[in-house]
Amino acid sequence: AIFEPLPLAGAWTTPPLAGFLLPETVARGTAGEGEGVTTTTPMAARSGLPRGIWVLGFVSMLMDVSSEMIHALLPLYLVTVLGASTLTVGFIEGIAEATASITKIFSGALSDWLGRRKLLAALGYGLAAVTKPLFPLAPSIEWLVAARFIDRVGKGIRGAPRDALIADIAPTGLRGASFGLRQSLDTIGAFVGPLVAIGLMWWTADNFVLVFWVAVLPAFLSFGLIAFAVREPDPDPSREPARNPLNTSAMRRLGSVYWRVVAVGIVFTLARFSEAFLILRAQNIGLNAMWVPAVLVLMNIVYALSAYPAGVLSDRINRTGLLALGLVFLAGADLALALLPTLAGLALGVVLWGLHMGLSQGLLSALVADAAPPSLRGTAFGYFNLFTGLALLAASVIAGALWDAYGPAGTFLAGLGFALVALVGLLTVGNGLAEENK
Known part of the structure; x- marks a missing residue:
């Protein structure tokens, strides 16, 4: 057969689509630290990264x-x-991300128990795909x-296994x-998504449903x-598989360094509510509906x-210092968005917000991968996303209530x-964290 859907083990065939996007094959390796994964993909060879990382990036x-x-x-x-x-928007966004x-805690733990990541990741992407038609069909x-709830369930199913698969490769x-x-x-x-949305809104005279x-x-x-272009490494036969990862013993095995990473992730998320409020701020200062998605394009x-670049730099220097710089950018973004209700102020705030995201999201994932035992990586990403998701729910609901009571400023x-x-x-919780991980 030309395509071998969702292979879990054994031989793997690269389909024509994968050959077009990423034209070479990847050698068989073992899950763990990535030592056995090699590649001859020209793009991967230039970057030094395995082919599977690129494919998952395109996914x-x-x-x-x-x-x-x-x-x-x-x-x-x-x-x-x-x-x-x-307030309703803030509640919907918070519930969606929470x-x-x-969901990630269960999918991550299940991927550890099965010793496989790809099946669950593909299931999550598939659920999100079949949910997308519900948005134009929704009458209320x-x-x-x-629709948002089911779509986010799909995200939850795929998130932790995908991140654990990246850590394995x-x-x-x-x-x-x-x-x-x-992340890039x-x-x-x-x-690209908001940019396409802008073009379609202009072409269709603000036809939301068509977009x-x-x-x-x-x-x-x-x-x-x-489904057809990602190959999962074979499991390391010397590694003992996790048994029932959702228990207190497994939580202890994750170690103190890991739980410090979780604490850092929580304080980060409490400081950053949903980007939906950037969109509402753009509308608040008078930006036309057609151009509102440009806010997310710029960010x-x-x-x-x-x-x-932040990820590459973090492999060489203290990651905690880069995370602190990211929070400085977030503080600057909040200040600009609060006190400068102009297009220039909006642009400045959005740029600083984007810098904060670039210096935080990928680095936090790398810290989780550093701290977690290989057999518990899926569970580790699941717990991390559970606690940060609950923090995002709180942050977004608080932001919505403050907006209704006191306005955007x-x-x-x-x-x-x-x-x-x-x-x-x-600076308190993360002191020395990067040195312990390296």
């Missing part, structure tokens, strides 16, 4: 094109078309909430670069790529350009306060 990129085409317009659609309040994070807020000394590359490709999709329909296509392309361009000034508290927390 994330395509799904983000789809998701961000919808996400860039959804807050505006809820408020201006369906009449939702800002749902994804709670309740239907959109259901990546060589030890290139983990920061590997997560940074995936993911973020390229995150600015949502177009977003279905890249989601199915993403699923096809992970994600900066995010994409900074994430990979009050919301972003509160964000500034949270960022400064998070910076103090990072």
